[in-house]
Amino acid sequence: MPEKQVIIQNALEAIITVNQAGVITSWNTAAENIFGWTEKEALDRKFSEVITNGSGPILPGITDNVGSLQVEKKINHKDGRKVAVELLVTDVSTEKSPLLAVFARDISKRWEREKRLNRSLNDQQIVNALLNVSLMAGSMEDQLELILELILSIKTIKLLPSGAILLVEDNPETLVLKVQRGFSAQQIATCSQVPFGTCHCGRAARSGEIQFVECIDSSHDFTFDKMKPHGHYCVPIRYEGRVLGVIALYIEEGHRQDGQELETLSAIANVLAGILARKKMDTQLVELVDSLKLTIRDLDNQKKFNESVIGSLDRGLMILDKEGRIEKTNPAGELLIRSFYNDDPLGRTLAEVIGKTAAEQIRKGEGQNRFERAEISLKTRTSGSGKKIFEYTTVPREDASGQEQGTIITLKDVTDLKKIQAEMEKMNRFSTIAEIASAVAHEVRNPLAGIRTMSQAIDEQLPAGDDKKEYIQRVIKQVDRLNILLTDFFTYARPPEPKQVKISLKKIMDDIKPLVSSRISKCRIALQESYQPKLPDIMVDPNQIQQVFLNLMLNAIDAIKQGGTISVKAESYNGGKHPFDTDLFPWLLEHKNFVSVHFSDDGCGIPDEISDKVFEPFFTNKHDGSGLGLSIVYRILKENNAGIYIDRNRKKGATFILFFSV
DSSP states (O other): OHHHHHHHHTOSSEEEEEETTSBEEEEOHHHHHHHOOOHHHHTTSBHHHHSBOSSSBSSTTTTSSOSEEEEEEEEEOTTSOEEEEEEEEEEOOOSSOOEEEEEEEEOHHHHHHHHHHHHHHHHHHHHHHHHHHHHSSSOHHHHHHHHHHHHHTOSSSOEEEEEEEEEEOSSTTEEEEEEEESOOHHHHHHTTEEETTSHHHHHHHHHOSOEEESSOOTTOSOOOTTOOOOEEEEEEEEETTEEEEEEEEEEOTTOOOOHHHHHHHHHHHHHHHHHHHHHHHHHHHHHHHTTHHHHOOSSOHHHHHHHHHHTTTTSEEEEEOTTSBEEEEOHHHHHHHHTTOOSOOTTOBHHHHHOHHHHHHHHTTTTSSTTOOEEEEEEOSSOTTSEEEEEEEEEEEEOTTSOEEEEEEEEEEOHHHHHHHHHHHHHHHHHHHHHHHHHHHHHHHHHHHHHHHHHHHHHHHSOTTOHHHHHHHHHHHHHHHHHHHHHHHHHHHSOOOOOOEEEOHHHHHHHHHHHHHHHHHHTTEEEEEEEOTTOOOEEEOHHHHHHHHHHHHHHHHHHHOSSEEEEEEEEEEOTTOOSOOTTTOGGGGGOSSEEEEEEEEOSSOOOGGGTTTTTSTTOOSSTTOOSOHHHHHHHHHHHTTEEEEEOTTOSSSEEEEEEEEO
């Protein structure tokens, strides 16, 4: 037994035994070194009283049936300092003597190494994040905003949520405030320009060294109203011996300077210096692009190629060799190519990627009219309409001696722009026609009223059975027909301002059904209606939308003639999620929540060659039509913030798709 005691006393790890009552029965030298309590002080005391972290027992219920338990904790040393230890509790009881053995090892150095490693990892993550920001598109101010947010989020330094980045610009002895967080209007105005040597930021710029203050003292040259207690880290941003700016950070009053904090801030400043230097070089490079061919003749072919790419970064780019094979593309070019070619385009001919006909059209202009823009329509995989319009240019790719080495092709998707232009042209044309129609209708209505009045008078004076009576009645009938046409003119030219209210779409349909029920019955037409449950109300002028539905209903009846079906289907969509192709229905680009109405018939349909003209005024394929019905429908819906389109995918009959905002 004495031999065992010697081994225990000289063990490198603390070995403590605890009886069933939780009382310490043995305590070796290593335990005394780790915890600070001598064997005499520890023996016969409760384990929970000696081994504690100040807020409670480290191992509550230690005498319970624990089997084996291993934990890592920070405990209180006898002198009050914290010690990180690893505790292993195991049951060493005998039949006669219940006993627990606690093995303890000081792991403070390991914890400190891990702490430093974690700090280093966090610092590296911040540096990586800063580098990622520098690669993002956007202005320098936008990037500095993100960089400041990242710096203020550093977990290894207890920073206040206030700070700023100041840069040297035109005046080499003045800092200019570029971005800030948590500054008052007074601070922004005062710190907008800081001379070198003034206040902490100016002194950091002048000395090129980090300035640290733990409180507001006399060295604060700038003070502000209601300024809260704080300290500062002002970190100079240096590049190749020059000061580019200063990072101003706020810390709590009384904060103690830390060497690792200084290392972290210096590393961040070095990264930011590299970003600023590269950004400045990029700006200078862009300024040189316009005069590249005139001023730089001694660069090699690769340099000229790179500059040519930079000059086309705002458009999709394809670089072709002499054989017409694609050598390189920029990201915008890759994105456009994917819309009509799924595989890797590099090494493929232009004809393989966009088709032989399109390739011939594009390459036809090579060597002539350089930089002149043209347009081409290409089939795509991503567009529901199957085609998109691209604006393109072809520029010869030359080496330093002026010899052609291939072609640079730029592409830009202008599909949406063309649609907007077409819509504006249509509205301008409709507006002009409306003004003419209004003027003509006004000038014609008064003479017609006179003709009708005189014709009625003549009709009343003619005796019954007079042959002239039939002629004069025909005149009256045609005058009435012209008056109806003039009413349509006025409705199209000057539609009344809509009085919009929230109303059920089904109620509008119910109100017009009695007006057409007799014709539907007479023509043996079935009317099918389908409304989504809990369909939201639409914001429209009920009377005007009744006119729209009535016009569409009458057109459908005329198209069917005898025996057929008219169907009305209404559904709602929210949050921009819907099955419709916005290329075909551009109204949806500006509306996220809406009700769609499919108004269909199985009549004669609308030929594709005239489908683009049906909403134009005075266009009709009826022998007795005015050509204003669908024009009035289009204009009324436009005034009610709604849209109407023809479904081009319907094989039989015609379907009009209406969209109403909710």
